[in-house]
Amino acid sequence: xxxxxxxxxxxxxxxxxxxxxxxxxxxxxxxxxxxxxxxxxxxxxxxxxxxxxxxxxxxxxxxxxxxxxxxxxxxxxxxxxxxxxxxxxxxxxxxxxxxxxxxxxxxxxxxxxxxxxxxxxxxxxxxxxxxxxxxxxxxxxxxxxxxxxxxxxxxxxxxxxxxxxxxxxxxxxxxxxxxxxxxxxxxxxxxxxxxxxxxxxxxxxxxxxxxxxxxxxxxxxxxxxxxxxxxxxxxxxxxx
Amino acid sequence: xxxxxxxxxxxxxxxxxxxxxxxxxxxxxxxxxxxxxxxxxxxxxxxxxxxxxxxxxxxxxxxxxxxxxxxxxxxxxxxxxxxxxxxxxxxxxxxxxxxxxxxxxxxxxxxxxxxxxxxxxxxxxxxxxxxxxxxxxxxxxxxxxxxxxxxxxxxxxxxxxxxxxxxxxxxxxxxxxxxxxxxxxxxxxxxxxxxxxxxxxxxxxxxxxxxxxxxxxxxxxxxxxxxxxxxxxxxxxxxxxxxxxxxxxxxxxxxxxx
Numbered sequence: 032x033x034x035x036x037x038x039x040x041x042x043x044x045x046x047x048x049x050x051x052x053x054x055x056x057x058x059x060x061x062x063x064x065x066x067x068x069x070x071x072x073x074x075x076x077x078x079x080x081x082x083x084x085x086x087x088x089x090x091x092x093x094x095x096x097x098x099x100x101x102x103x104x105x106x107x108x109x110x111x112x113x114x115x116x117x118x119x120x121x122x123x124x125x126x127x128x129x130x131x132x133x134x135x136x137x138x139x140x141x142x143x144x145x146x147x148x149x150x151x152x153x154x155x156x157x158x159x160x161x162x163x164x165x166x167x168x169x170x171x172x173x174x175x176x177x178x179x180x181x182x183x184x185x186x187x188x189x190x191x192x193x194x195x196x197x198x199x200x201x202x203x204x205x206x207x208x209x210x211x212x213x214x215x216x217x218x219x220x221x222x223x224x225x226x227x228x229x230x231x232x233x234x235x236x237x238x239x240x241x242x243x244x245x246x247x248x249x250x251x252x253x254x255x256x257x258x259x260x261x262x263x264x265x266x267x268x269x270x271x
Numbered sequence: 272x273x274x275x276x277x278x279x280x281x282x283x284x285x286x287x288x289x290x291x292x293x294x295x296x297x298x299x300x301x302x303x304x305x306x307x308x309x310x311x312x313x314x315x316x317x318x319x320x321x322x323x324x325x326x327x328x329x330x331x332x333x334x335x336x337x338x339x340x341x342x343x344x345x346x347x348x349x350x351x352x353x354x355x356x357x358x359x360x361x362x363x364x365x366x367x368x369x370x371x372x373x374x375x376x377x378x379x380x381x382x383x384x385x386x387x388x389x390x391x392x393x394x395x396x397x398x399x400x401x402x403x404x405x406x407x408x409x410x411x412x413x414x415x416x417x418x419x420x421x422x423x424x425x426x427x428x429x430x431x432x433x434x435x436x437x438x439x440x441x442x443x444x445x446x447x448x449x450x451x452x453x454x455x456x457x458x459x460x461x462x463x464x465x466x467x468x469x470x471x472x473x474x475x476x477x478x479x480x481x482x483x484x485x486x487x488x489x490x491x492x493x494x495x496x497x498x499x500x501x502x503x504x505x506x507x508x509x510x511x512x513x514x515x516x517x518x519x520x521x522x523x524x525x526x527x528x529x
Contacts, residue, residue: 214376214378215378216378218331218400219399219400222399222400222419223419225439226418226419226420226438226459229438229459229460230459233459233481233520233521237480247499249478249499249502249503253480253520256518257459257520260438260459264419264438267399267418268399268418270371270372270375271371271375271376271399
């Protein structure tokens with residue numbers, strides 16, 4: 032019998048479930064092989080410990096009486112110990128220095144101010160598209176104050192920001208158009224150039240008006256519209 | 272002798288004239304045959320559902336859409352050489368044709384469409400270059416867009432929403448403004464002429480910043496005001512039951528009584 036065969040049969044051997052000749056073989060192997068004998072011993076110890084009738088969890092002799100005693104002790108201590116009178120203590124007497132208190136107050140004030148500003152800004156700031164079409168005339172007084180302080184964008188600033196975004200998009204589409212226009216026929220190229228030229232003239236016109244009078248909201252609106260037209264034209268022709 | 276010479280020259284002249292006429296006839300037929308060979312015709316008819324929608328994006332060429340009383344859509348296209356691919360798709364009541372996508376990167380000739388649809392159809396047509404014309408439609412939407420050059424003519428329209436845009440070219444609208452409707456006409460350069468009934472009810476914002484040429488026609492003197500040095504007119508006619516927005520960047524705007 033090999034060690035593997037023996038170890039497979041150890042459990043059955045311990046339970047006396049092996050046939051007589053198999054049990055004799057295991058017995059013979061165990062007497063010769065110290066390694067398998069050790070395993071057999073370990074198994075036997077485990078089996079014995081399982082068979083032991085362990086007592087239940089130890090309980091105090093009279094648990095209810097013990098609990099009553101503990102309860103009585105707690106109650107008697109609570110009654111006996113008079114409450115020590117607490118003197119009113121100031122911030123400084125609690126271990127904070129004056130500078131710590133002052134910095135805490137300043138910190139709280141700063142945080143609350145910032146939260147208020149952020150809240151107000153979020154509440155009053157309309158979406159980008161709305162804001163470009165707004166004018167100082169349609170701004171509320173509060174918005175005007177906030178924009179003067181620099182906390183929110185003025186309509187002009189919002190407009191400039193939007194124009195920059197549009198110009199970036201125009202650059203992108205223009206590159207695609209330049210790559211594709213060689214494939215167009217002459218008629219298509221001429222029509223495209225004429226229309227682009229027309230839009231560019233409008234853009235130049237409105238830009239000049241806005242340079243002279245940044246408050247001219249109608250020109251701002253028309254410039255926005257012309258730049259959109261340009262973007263749409265480039266995008267449409269980049270697909271041809 | 273002189274007489275016989277004169278007869279001979281007369282005969283020669285007559286023969287020369289005959290030859291010239293014959294050459295012209297031959298040339299005419301040759302050119303006609305060439306034209307016929309260079310142009311293909313495409314024709315299809317589809318049954319229309321109740322809510323039919325025509326969606327056509329052309330690359331170059333004219334589109335004429337006409338409403339009729341039959342419950343079917345008839346599409347005829349004339350394709351100039353080199354012929355474009357025209358592949359209409361019928362998707363649950365919508366006829367879709369996208370010639371830009373189907374001919375991307377190809378140099379194709381004009382495709383001129385003549386389409387008939389039920390009057391209550393939604394018509395959404397667009398072309399990069401070419402004229403657009405829509406007639407006799409009273410459905411939910413008429414959208415006509417020309418990316419660059421071409422005229423838009425919308426006649427006898429009573430749709431709930433109309434959107435007409437072009438680059439260089441005229442826009443002419445002849446129709447009714449329905450309650451709750453939205454109507455938008457936008458051009459870069461050209462004339463925008465709107466022919467609507469005098470009793471129309473709408474809120475108007477009309478802007479012509481370059482020309483300041485806004486002729487209110489029959490609506491002059493109603494509740495309309497000029498703003499920004501005459502570059503914009505805003506106001507209301509009647510109860511203001513629909514919205515009308517007209518913008519002509521470098522052209523004129525006119526209202527005409529229908």
